[in-house]
Amino acid sequence: MVRYSHAVDTHQWELLDEIFTPDAHIDYTAMGGPAGDVESTKKFLATVMPNFSAFQHLISNSSIRVDGDHATARTMCHNPMLVTAADGTRRLMLCGLWYHDTFARVAGEWRIQQRVEEKSYMFIAPDAVPGS
Template sequence: MLSLQEISDRLEIQDLMVRYSHAVDTRQWDLLDEVFTPDAHIDYSAMGGSTGDLAATKEFLATMLPNFLAFQHLISNSSISVDGDTATGRTLCHNPMLVADAQGKQSLMLCGLWYLDTFVRIDGQWRIQRREEEKGYMFVAPSA
């Protein structure tokens, strides 16, 4: 049976994951400062992205995401294990991304991945200290 504290911790971590998705999908990069620790290590390389600290990740996202007309991060199936002020998690992400070629022909890229996270509680707030992506699939649906 879960304690009230563990239930609270899990809900707070799930909310943190939603805030990450919201920050990225609305292109509000500075909101990521409230999601990650200042010394976070973020590895998006499994899906062809960057690896580095928070500043490098924000720069990567700000440079790369304008190439897409639309995108969403849909997260679910979080498996979270809490141990005091640290936690680990594995969360499914479905990330559809709309892209256009030089002639304006649109294609839909479907990305499926897992976020492998290490969380830490700092001053009563959960933050992501380490994030690594695990690739599930990447598929570009041809346009008509």
């Protein structure tokens, strides 16, 4: 789960191939994104993430259940981001969500087989960030 946050925050999209199973389904629709496979997710992230000048995918409070070579988890994510408005000012955007993950052990390593986001909150500050 931490590797996913690291991959997204460092724009290392190729790491997603090691994090997800080849047949993984990723659903970002609750937060306004698409649903699809790993390749379409990498393309989406490569397109959307440059719109943010700063971001951190902070995860915590994981509840994990393991059953043999499969597991499920519900993990909290707090994602502060700076988004550039049409007028060039930057605004603070706060996203809170839950990741609902299904894992499979593949060749001895845990990989995400399904990720579904559940929206908790989204807030865009009305005032520009100082120094914008």
